[in-house]
Amino acid sequence: MPAALQFSSVSKRYDSGYEAIERISFTVAARRFVSIVGPSGCGKSTVLNLAAGLLSASAGEVESFGEPLAGLNRRAAYLFQQDALLPWKSVLENAQLGLELRGMAHDAAHDWLRRVGLQAFATRYPHELSGGMRKRVALAQCLAVQPDLLLMDEPFSALDIHTRLRMEQELLDWVGAAGTTVLFITHDLEEAIALSDEVLVLSAGPRSHLVGRYEIDLPRPRPLLDLKTEPRFAEIYKSIWHDLRGEVVKALGGDHQGGPAHG
């Protein structure tokens, strides 16, 4: 089975001249859960946009399920970092949007709203919801189309710790059952370790590159509630944090490469 995603020496230089990422290579095998962590502004969303086909690489190649990406990645669903619900559609209409656009039956959307705990808000409009509730609607919208590849950009950072834990657990259960491949972005290393099979660490920008790749060998299924107190979890955390820490220090201004390089 071909990899769900394959980045081969991918670089991205924005029109402004800013070189966000440089020569990044990694593989996300089908049915795997891979997370990317890195300091703010290092290029995590850039990588995700490349995987979605919303951006095209300046150099290198992005393949998805064995085919080079040209245009949008049709097998992927994308949970954006920013608010992406349509303000003029109700919660239910938003959850159904993907199904409606693809001419599929709408019934599944109800089910997904229930699973994210928002069936009571089906007729409300996005401006009547909290930020975390909107994120959950967006999650239902993505999952309703049953994608092969799920791209998630900091989906849970707006949630309180209880809702967050519940959503994380549900996400693991859903993607495990459906066999969905996930590329997950977070700035929370604990979350990355708890959810993933593999964690990729990006360096601080500009010209961000991969500084580490860590196989997470915690057994599945994972009961998240108690996971973080396990000794193996702490071990993994320590080894990754050692590398990440260096990048965070750089991003905070440890050197002067942090500014945009216009040219």
Place this chain on the structure above:
Amino acid sequence: MARSLNPRVLAGRIAVASVFLGGWEAGARFGWLDPFFFSRPSAVVARVWLQLSQGTVWPHLGVTVVEAALSFLLGSVAGIAAGFVLGRSRLLGDIFGPYIQIANSLPRVVLAPIFLLWFGLGIWSKVALGVTVVFFIVFFNTLKGVREVNPVLLDNARMLGASERQLVRHVLLPSALAWIFSSLEISVGMSIIAAVVGEYLGSTQGIGYLIAQAEGVFDTTGVFAGMVFLAAFVLIVAAAVGRVERRLLHWRPRPAEASNV
């Protein structure tokens, strides 16, 4: 969702009208204002009533309404369509942009005689004039609305599988609707003004024609009566547009304290 009017606002409005009309009436009666030039509110009301009861005004009002409605419809449909096409295509926008600016800078009043030559004294010369006014108002607003759509909403819909047509229907049109509606409200008034100006400059029917006739014989009361009909007409149509707008934009958060000006 009827908006109840604040009683203080209502009282204030009535006070303003009373002072204005009362002052005007008193001024005319006590000789501060020459009734020949200024007429009087009571005479205007009497004339309005006379024209209504005799039915002489209806055919003229009908003609003006048809002209305004046609120019409003044609102008706004064309303006919305052009706004979408040029808003979505950088290339077409760049090609046609300067020409549209040039066309928009022409003063409409100088076009009126040309349209009279081209389309004759009937309604079509007035419709043409109205379309040139309405089109640009709606076009520029639609263009702005389409170009200011949140790109994340577009990306999200495209990732979910939207075709260009579905993007227009689900994202671009609703997003631009607030802009389009604010232009439609202005366009209603402008289409009526254009119809009346067109009639005033050359026609055989319509409110503008009535006003021109009254002016020709220095019948100020008749001129004011014509204006009353126009004002009533504009208020009714604007209220209707406002209703449609509130229906279509019901998803928007209610503004904290909507001013009605």
